[in-house]
Amino acid sequence: MFAARGFVGASLQDIAxxxxxxxxxxxxxxxxxxxxxxxxxxxxxxxxSNAVPxxxxxxxxxxxxxxxxxxxxxxxxxxxxxxxxxxLRELLDRPDELSSLIELQVRPWATLMSNYxxxxxxxxxxxxxxxxxxxxxxxxxxxxxSVAIHSxxxxxxxxxxxKRASTSTIPPRLIAEIVxxxxxxxxxxxxxxxxxTSGRTE
Amino acid sequence: MFAARGFVGASLQDIAxxxxxxxxxxxxxxxxxxxxxxxxxxxxxxxxSNAVPxxxxxxxxxxxxxxxxxxxxxxxxxxxxxxxxxxLRELLDRPDELSSLIELQVRPWATLMSNYxxxxxxxxxxxxxxxxxxxxxxxxxxxxxSVAIHSxxxxxxxxxxxKRASTSTIPPRLIAEIVxxxxxxxxxxxxxxxxxTSGRTE
DNA sequence: CCTACCGATCGGTAGG
DNA sequence: CCTACCGATCGGTAGG
Numbered sequence: 333m334f335a336a337r338g339f340v341g342a343s344l345q346d347i348a349x350x351x352x353x354x355x356x357x358x359x360x361x362x363x364x365x366x367x368x369x370x371x372x373x374x375x376x377x378x379x380x381s382n383a384v385p386x387x388x389x390x391x392x393x394x395x396x397x398x399x400x401x402x403x404x405x406x407x408x409x410x411x412x413x414x415x416x417x418x419x420l421r422e423l424l425d426r427p428d429e430l431s432s433l434i435e436l437q438v439r440p441w442a443t444l445m446s447n448y449x450x451x452x453x454x455x456x457x458x459x460x461x462x463x464x465x466x467x468x469x470x471x472x473x474x475x476x477x478s479v480a481i482h483s484x485x486x487x488x489x490x491x492x493x494x495k496r497a498s499t500s501t502i503p504p505r506l507i508a509e510i511v512x513x514x515x516x517x518x519x520x521x522x523x524x525x526x527x528x529t530s531g532r533t534e
Numbered sequence: 535m536f537a538a539r540g541f542v543g544a545s546l547q548d549i550a551x552x553x554x555x556x557x558x559x560x561x562x563x564x565x566x567x568x569x570x571x572x573x574x575x576x577x578x579x580x581x582x583s584n585a586v587p588x589x590x591x592x593x594x595x596x597x598x599x600x601x602x603x604x605x606x607x608x609x610x611x612x613x614x615x616x617x618x619x620x621x622l623r624e625l626l627d628r629p630d631e632l633s634s635l636i637e638l639q640v641r642p643w644a645t646l647m648s649n650y651x652x653x654x655x656x657x658x659x660x661x662x663x664x665x666x667x668x669x670x671x672x673x674x675x676x677x678x679x680s681v682a683i684h685s686x687x688x689x690x691x692x693x694x695x696x697k698r699a700s701t702s703t704i705p706p707r708l709i710a711e712i713v714x715x716x717x718x719x720x721x722x723x724x725x726x727x728x729x730x731t732s733g734r735t736e
Numbered sequence: 737c738c739t740a741c742c743g744a745t746c747g748g749t750a751g752g
Numbered sequence: 753c754c755t756a757c758c759g760a761t762c763g764g765t766a767g768g
Contacts, residue, residue, distance in 0.1 A: 345745080431689055466711035477675040555737070
């Protein structure tokens with residue numbers, strides 16, 4: 333409900349009703365609305381930023397790493413677009429507080445990825461004019477917003493113009509292009525287009 | 535105030551105070567809060583989507599067009615990041631209503647751009663595997679979110695870690711990388727790196 | 737453009 | 753986990 337209506341827009345009344353209890357009962361589990369918020373986003377950021385370093389370790393080659401992180405991250409957010417929406421809303425609502433969380437939870441693996449990119453540049457596999465930190469930031473932005481608002485903006489790339497905005501999953505066509513943009517803006521020579529493009533219509 | 539706190543988060547009381555009048559006086563100009571919202575976003579979308587076709591006409595060559603649209607769009611949103619924030623919030627808050635507005639205001643020039651891209655593909659200047667509509671959607675997502683949340687996420691690419699999140703303008707380093715990602719994911723051969731990169735630090 | 741005021745809903749508490 | 757209730761604030765109106 334935070335994802336759909338925002339923090340102030342989602343009342344404790346509504347949230348409690350959705351869980352099947354009354355408002356005071358909800359406030360027994362989370363003594364304040366603010367605490368409920370913290371619980372939600374802490375869980376979210378933790379899940380996300382614990383997954384990334386694990387993937388980075390698992391994969392070996394540069395291209396393989398890119399691939400694994402791209403797949404895993406997009407899978408994580410595609411599985412539930414509300415995850416991206418909540419993060420995006422928090423980023424908009426409380427930039428200062430989120431800055432701290434980003435430093436703690438995101439910065440470490442963002443730096444890790446940046447270093448891999450620099451190594452790739454030395455080896456000539458990655459475009460020399462890539463700005464590693466800025467690239468990582470841009471791609472996070474791209475993935476987050478694409479998943480979060482695909483039901484409205486994403487319909488620009490929809491085959492059949494359905495009247496209702498599908499709130500469900502992001503179309504494979506958009507995912508494929510996001511991965512392509514990320515890869516082609518990074519690597520000098522595109523090797524195997526190993527990412528799943530089965531959903532592509534064109 | 536809609537940009538900073540969201541529609542429900544920004545009270546008519548606060549808005550009126552910011553303008554220097556009382557709440558009922560504000561409701562004289564906009565008979566309802568909903569009408570104030572419509573007025574704000576209609577003005578915003580109109581400005582943006584009137585500018586794009588004009589630029590597309592003005593520039594002639596493909597590379598020149600890309601360049602002009604990129605510069606103009608980034609300039610428009612960089613001049614006031616709140617513009618991007620409001621649009622992003624509306625996209626999150628009311629996807630269905632925004633879908634209609636997008637069809638009317640954005641679809642026309644998005645199609646225009648997509649056709650230019652297809653022409654570029656026939657001429658071999660644009661990567662063959664670009665999905666035109668999906669690419670336009672992705673880049674809009676990239677620009678909107680990058681400008682909107684640069685004060686929090688964007689600090690991943692900040693040189694000196696200032697404690698406060700600067701709410702002002704987006705750092706040139708991020709802008710340069712956004713333009714580079716957009717261009718290198720589109721064109722086969724990067725010609726003149728004509729976009730301003732004077733602010734780049736590395 | 738103002739003062740005064742409305743019912744509704746908000747987050748949260750008392751007390752069981 | 754509930755009923756009952758609190759003060760504060762919300763969008764909006766009456767009337768000038």
